[in-house]
Structures are given as C-alpha cells and as structure tokens.
Amino acid sequence: MPENNALWLAAKRAPLAVGTAPYTAPRSNEIVVRAHAVAVNPMDRLQQTMGDIFTPWMPYPFVLGSDVAGEVVEVGAEVTRFRIGDRVVGFAAGSDKTRNRAAEGAFQDYVVLLAHMTSPIPETMTFKDAAVLPLGLSTAACGLFQKDLLAINAPSATPVSMGKTLLVWGGSTSVGSNAIQLAVAAGYDVIATASPRNFDYVKQLGAREAFDYRSKTVVSDIVRALQGREVTGALAIGVGSAAACIDVIGAFEGNRFVAMATPPTSFDDVPVGRGRWWRLAPAIARMLAGTLALTIKARRRGVKTKMIWGSTLIANEVGPMIFEAFLPSALADARFVAAPPATVVGSGLTAIPAALERQRQGVSASKLVVAL
Numbered sequence: 001m002p003e004n005n006a007l008w009l010a011a012k013r014a015p016l017a018v019g020t021a022p023y024t025a026p027r028s029n030e031i032v033v034r035a036h037a038v039a040v041n042p043m044d045r046l047q048q049t050m051g052d053i054f055t056p057w058m059p060y061p062f063v064l065g066s067d068v069a070g071e072v073v074e075v076g077a078e079v080t081r082f083r084i085g086d087r088v089v090g091f092a093a094g095s096d097k098t099r100n101r102a103a104e105g106a107f108q109d110y111v112v113l114l115a116h117m118t119s120p121i122p123e124t125m126t127f128k129d130a131a132v133l134p135l136g137l138s139t140a141a142c143g144l145f146q147k148d149l150l151a152i153n154a155p156s157a158t159p160v161s162m163g164k165t166l167l168v169w170g171g172s173t174s175v176g177s178n179a180i181q182l183a184v185a186a187g188y189d190v191i192a193t194a195s196p197r198n199f200d201y202v203k204q205l206g207a208r209e210a211f212d213y214r215s216k217t218v219v220s221d222i223v224r225a226l227q228g229r230e231v232t233g234a235l236a237i238g239v240g241s242a243a244a245c246i247d248v249i250g251a252f253e254g255n256r257f258v259a260m261a262t263p264p265t266s267f268d269d270v271p272v273g274r275g276r277w278w279r280l281a282p283a284i285a286r287m288l289a290g291t292l293a294l295t296i297k298a299r300r301r302g303v304k305t306k307m308i309w310g311s312t313l314i315a316n317e318v319g320p321m322i323f324e325a326f327l328p329s330a331l332a333d334a335r336f337v338a339a340p341p342a343t344v345v346g347s348g349l350t351a352i353p354a355a356l357e358r359q360r361q362g363v364s365a366s367k368l369v370v371a372l
C-alpha cells in the first residue's frame with residue numbers, strides 16, 4: 001500500500017497542515033491518481049475560512065482541492081477508460097455534498113477521482129499545465145450546458161455556427177477562460193469582458209470582442225455592440241457581474257437568462273480568528289441585500305437568474321459530456337487549451353497555503369499551480 005500524505009484541514013477554519021493520510025482504494029467507478037500538480041481556487045479558500053457557512057456538510061478532518069493532474073495508479077472494477085500509468089487530469093469532487101470524502105480532495109499525494117470526471121492528457125501536455133483545468137472548466141460547463149442553467153448546445157469537434165451570441169462577463173478568469181472556449185466549440189459567438197491588458201488574451205481564446213468591465217459605459221457599450229444579434233444569455237463571473245449582465249440581457253429578446261458564478265459580495269477580507277464577526281456580519285448583510293437587489297432587478301427586467309454550483313455536473317449528463325466526450329480529443333487536437341496559463345508557485349503540499357494566500361491577493365489571467 002503506498003504511503004500517502006495530505007494537506008489536512010483539521011477543523012473548521014483551522015490552518016492547513018501536512019500529515020499522513022490513509023491510501024484509499026478505488027470503488028468500482030473510481031480511479032486513484034498519484035498527483036503531480038494541483039491548482040488552487042478561490043473556492044478552496046472559501047471552504048477553509050467559511051466552510052461552516054458554504055459547505056456545512058463537510059466532515060473534519062478534511063482534504064480540500066478540486067484540481068489535480070497526475071498518473072493513474074489503481075483502477076476500479078468497472079472502469080474501462082483508464083489503465084495504470086495513464087497521464088490524466090481530473091476534477092477532485094471530495095467537497096461536493098454527494099461525495100463529502102477526504103479521500104477525494106486534490107491536496108494529497110494519492111487522490112481518488114470519479115472516472116467520468118477524469119480525462120487523459122496528451123503526451124505533450126505537462127501535468128502543471130493540465131492542472132489548471134478542472135474546476136474552472138466544470139463551473140463553466142455547468143453554467144453553459146446544464147438544463148437548469150443556460151442550456152446551450154453541447155461542444156463539438158466540428159461546431160456549426162448557431163448565429164447566436166453569448167456574453168461571458170469575467171472572460172479572463174479561470175471560469176471565463178474555459179467558458180469562452182466551450183461556447184465557441186458549441187457554435188456560439190462570444191463577447192467577453194476583461195481588463196484591457198487581457199483583451200488579446202480573451203480574443204485568442206475565441207471571443208469576438210472584448211470590453212473593459214471597469215468602464216462606466218461598459219453596459220451601454222455592450223448593448224450597442226449586440227444590436228442586431230440574437231443574444232442567448234450571459235455567464236456572470238466576478239463581484240458585480242450579475243447586475244451588469246441583467247442590464248445587458250434585459251435589453252434583448254431571446255434567452256433572457258443569466259447564470260451566475262459569483263455571489264454579490266466578496267468574503268475575502270473576513271479573518272478566520274479575532275475580529276471575524278465584525279467583518280463577517282456586514283459581509284453577510286451585504287450578501288443578503290445584494291441578493292435581494294438582484295432578484296428585484298431581474299424580475300423588473302424579465303431576466304431569469306440562477307447561481308452555478310461548479311460540481312453539480314458530476315451527477316448529470318454534463319460531466320461525461322465534458323470529461324469523456326469532449327476534452328480528450330479537444331486537448332489532443334489543441335482545439336482546446338489549458339487556460340489560464342499555469343504559474344507554478346512552489347512544490348510540495350507545504351507550498352499550497354502560500355499559493356492560496358497569493359490567490360487571495362489576486363491573479364490576472366493566470367492559474368496558480370503547485371507541483372507535487
């Protein structure tokens with residue numbers, strides 16, 4: 001049995017610490033991967049510092065992390081797509097309410113993955129590059145393809161133009177970088193927002209046009225650019241994105257739907273220790289007020305909205321649509337790139353807390369990766 005180590009979250013809001021962990025054999029539809037690279041996400045921080053509010057089901061001690069790339073070391077009895085030694089990238093689903101298992105968290109040496117949420121990667125792709133994909137890709141895919149969200153057509157190797165335009169607000173985020181590529185692969189025209197320094201980046205991913213989300217005239221500029229086009233809703237990513245997207249989408253007929261990745265307020269400045277409630281109480285009040293304001297705005301404009309939960313695809317048709325049917329050949333043919341590009345910020349499980357802190361300070365069109 002291999003010796004396993006994990007970055008443990010011992011209790012709610014505890015600091016993360018490396019310790020030994022059991023090696024868990026795969027169940028019939030699972031594989032075990034020796035992790036060689038993991039990426040960090042805002043969601044990991046939220047689960048560490050606010051898990052009692054956002055993921056109250058989580059048992060402690062727990063292992064966080066969604067993004068892992070590595071080598072298959074063991075395969076469940078019913079798994080036919082993978083063999084020992086395969087190089088893969090996978091979505092570690094441990095913190096999803098239906099999985100809720102430390103063995104399925106990414107921040108450990110040996111990670112249990114659902115086979116249908118794992119893809120082979122090309123020989124030419126490094127583990128570090130591949131690790132940027134899972135949560136950003138999954139969140140984008142939930143928002144775009146789930147029947148209860150934007151419900152656009154599936155991505156394909158030979159997309160047929162739908163003659164429809166989708167707005168991706170926050171195109172240079174990890175979620176947005178994947179959403180632009182997926183929507184283009186599904187045959188949609190995309191317009192995106194980003195900082196001007198990232199306009200070329202989002203256009204390289206497939207966006208037709210890019211707009212500065214900080215501009216005072218951004219909503220009217222986008223509405224003008226969309227005149228005469230059939231608009232098929234928006235994916236709203238980033239604080240403040242949902243209100244702006246409702247204003248844009250409310251100006252058009254068609255699919256008046258905004259899929260929202262981000263709550264209306266940030267919890268980034270809430271400390272875990274002393275002074276927590278002084279920051280947390282106003283943040284919760286802002287979130288409730290913001291949610292109410294969005295609900296009223298959406299109703300007035302006749303726009304439907306819904307929050308995305310980036311792991312719901314593990315239990316519906318979207319998971320296999322992406323990780324089995326689309327991603328393997330799309331990566332092999334370079335029709336889909338691992339984006340945003342990886343910035344390797346350290347190696348070993350002990351480097352992950354500093355990576356999470358660097359993530360909190362902000363990244364721009366970049367994904368922070370730790371080599372294992």
Ligand SMILES: NC(=O)c1ccc[n+]([C@@H]2O[C@H](COP(=O)([O-])OP(=O)(O)OC[C@H]3O[C@@H](n4cnc5c(N)ncnc54)[C@H](OP(=O)(O)O)[C@@H]3O)[C@@H](O)[C@H]2O)c1
Binds near residue numbers: 171263
């Ligand atoms: N609901 C879910 O299940 C789920 C899952 C994953 C992520 N998320 C949320 O989705 C958001 C993006 O996550 P991520 O990992 O993709 O982020 P990320 O890559 O860390 O985001 C960094 C990017 O955010 C952009 N940005 C900053 N403020 C913005 C704003 N107000 N509007 C639009 N873009 C803004 C910056 O763009 P420029 O540098 O171009 O300015 C930067 O490139 C976060 O709020 C995260 O919590 C939700």
